[in-house]
Amino acid sequence: MKLTADALNHLLRQNAWASEQLRPYAGKIVRISMPPLGATLAIDRAGEFSTAPHDAEIDAEIGLTPGAALRMLLEPDAASGLATLQGDAELAAAVGKVLHGLRWDAEEDLSRIVGDIPAHELSQAGARIRQEIARQAMSMAGMLSEFWLEEQPQIAKKRHLDNFSRDVDALRDDVERFAKRLERLEKNI
Template sequence: MFKPLLTRLLNHLVTQNQWARSHLLPFSGKTVRFYIPPAQASLTILEDGGLAVAGETSHADASIHLSASLALRLLAKDSDAMSKVRIEGDTELAKTLAKVLQNIQWDYEEDLSKVLGDISANKASTLVKDTAKEAKQQMVNFAEMAAEYWQEENPLIAKKRHVEDFVQQVDVLRDDVERLEKRMAKIRAK
């Protein structure tokens, strides 16, 4: 029951993002398996460029291995995270599918308009966007407040300038020790 529903959702998203179909068409009939411990899932590219959830026993042409935290970083559009993903098999297939999945957009306002009507869908969409924006800003404010508290009131986090001063002092000490060792070597040589 879950696989047909997920397949339908994936094809709906590909239909909303027509550009994705053209990227996937050259790989029709191929399967990619995603390993995100403790789960795994396989996607097959259909003849029309759509996507379907493949069975667990299907042969994978490519495999993508990543941790759950890495998957969250990818969802958050962290550009450094992609370099930590391990790909086996057909790397071109895996990279193309990963790029499509990462850049696909859901036009939920269009889908809501079919159920609620255009005006209600627009208002609901605006409310969701504003709420998400406000929640994000509140989280940033909280993180800044916590960082300030842990730096000033209950020091658990070092301030950047203190760390830079410490690193500079370590560098000076290292240079002094090297000079001292050279002097001692000269004295021993005499």
């Protein structure tokens, strides 16, 4: 867990705004879990994380499935609401917002090891690779959805759902009219 706290603190230092957001929650304990991994962390006065004692009472928990984590990596903007928040809702939301907004300046870290120019080139290559992986993942998702819509129907098409909804509405209206007609006939008998 110390490694998790150190990694998150490194990112917090690269994103100065983030520590400011966490300072009001100093002394609070947060559990971040993505099965099979998890970390229980305390927020200190500097707005950074430290390893929480094993017997500490957890104030809030943020849970993320591996699939949601992958989606957040591929589409950070479209991934809001994928995490489950429990406990102190304000604390969980604040920590979640900070974690979601953290950006790693890999180029800065690489420049300390290999120098500025190679770090810039490696960073650019990494960005192109990430874009290509995201493009390939979206392409694969599109092919699978088309397969499940057309070849092996597993997913309903929007027009089929719309037709079904209209049919259900018409049936409901017909049943209501029938019930009223039956009620009038019973009164007349």
